[in-house]
Amino acid sequence: MRRLALALLAAFAFVAPASAQQVRNLAAVNGWTAYVAQSDGGPLCGMGTNANTMGRFFWIKVERLRGQLHGFVQVGDRTWNVRQAATGRIVIAIDGRRAELNYTGTSRVDMIEASYQGAFSNFINFVEAFAAGLRMSVSFPGEQVQPWSADLRGTRAVTEAFLACARRI
Template identity: 75%
Template sequence: MRRLALALVATLAMAAPAAAQQVRNLASNNGWVAYTAQSNAGPLCGMGTEANSVGRFFWIKVERLRGNLHGFIQVGDRSWNVRQEAQGRIVVGIDRQRAELNYTGTSRPDMVEASYRGAFENFLNFVRAFALGNRMQVSFPGEDVSPWGANLRGTRAVTEAFLNCARRM
């Protein structure tokens, strides 16, 4: 159990922006965790998982940038080697709902990031669907990447901790 806690802390530090410090867990359940961190840009709230044996991760985060809240989804796989300027689409299905997002490669070659900039209410709707969902599937249209599936049971408490953190921002 102690190893899992140490692995989660290390994972959270990697999932948060490179400049993030002071990562603190808020809630965890069924391999999902909510956290808060302090970055050079200010506080951020996040939730996600890396609870799998194949090195994949899925993170949702919210940050205050230039006075406005922005929502992001970070998806990655330790085996990826994505160019920083790479662009494409991801589709996140939660039960019968779908969110289609454009992603951009990040400074980490094993991760892409999709932003809900300019559509924060859509981001909140996505988070609510996540909290109530049973199953999530992530696909990458036009890419040679098989769809991912994840069990969302038990994520409501984690999502509530994430949303409480975001409300305080």
């Protein structure tokens, strides 16, 4: 159990923004975790997973930028080599409901980040679909990357902790 806690803390340090200084777990279920982090810009809330043997990670986060809440999706694979300014699309399907997002490469070569601009009516609906979903798939149209899939069973508790955090920031 102690090793798992240390591994999760190491994972958060790896995935949380470089400016994040403090990370605190809010909930963890079935390999998915919700957290709050304190960054230079203030608090940010996130949830996601990197609990797989393939080196992949998927995170949803919300933070306040210039007084407004913004939702982001971060997707990564430790084997990727993405240019910082690379752009493209990802499609996230949750039990058949699809959200299409435009992404940009980050300062990390193994990660892309997308501001939420999906087919769902708003970011909160996307997060609620995530909480209620059983299966998620992530695809990368136009790229030579195989689609991913993930089990979402049990994510309601993690999502509720994430949403409570988002309401506080």
